[in-house]
Amino acid sequence: MKTYNKWLTMTVLIAGLLGTASVDTMAQSRLTKVYTVPEREPEFPGGKAALSRYLAATIKVPGSLTRNSYNTGPISARFIVDADGSVRDVRILTKTLDNKTKKSLQGFMASIITSVEQMPRWRPGEVDGRPVPVFYTLPIEVTL
The missing domain is CATH 3.30.1150 (Fusion Protein Consisting Of Minor Coat Protein, Glycine Rich Linker, Tola, And A His Tag; Chain: A; Domain 2)
Structure with a gap:
């Protein structure tokens, strides 16, 4: 169960980081x-x-x-x-x-x-x- 929770936490963390990166990229493209x-x-x-x-x-x-x-x-x-x-x-x-x-x-x-x-x-x-x-x-x- 601990391994599953670690995997789920890492997946959510990575997905959160990827989601944030794409939002930042979009925001930066409008900042000219x-x-x-x-x-x-x-x-x-x-x-x-x-x-x-x-x-x-x-x-x-x-x-x-x-x-x-x-x-x-x-x-x-x-x-x-x-x-x-x-x-x-x-x-x-x-x-x-x-x-x-x-x-x-x-x-x-x-x-x-x-x-x-x-x-x-x-x-x-x-x-x-x-x-x-x-x-x-x-x-x-x-x-x-």
Whole structure:
């Protein structure tokens, strides 16, 4: 019986270690360095003018935003441009908004997130001549 318990304990211990190793490997694969100041910034295909046209065509401004005078202040989308040029982890940055304004802007902010997530691949940022993931902050100007 003691031999069986030792064998069972060793099997559980080894299985636990193997399970932990695979989880660590998965976690480490997502832990990549993301640059804030690369040597060469990421660029939208066609440059800033093409980016402005893309955003104007794809971001939907809700009617409530045009009818009511909401003081949203500056709005920015912050995201990561990966080494392959794809966009991920989109976040919206605004000044602190009251609950009524925040609720009224939810559709607009969702439209911004969708538009940014569906962007074509960017030319990635570079460090030492190699493509790297870079944080990018994109100010969104709303002119009504």
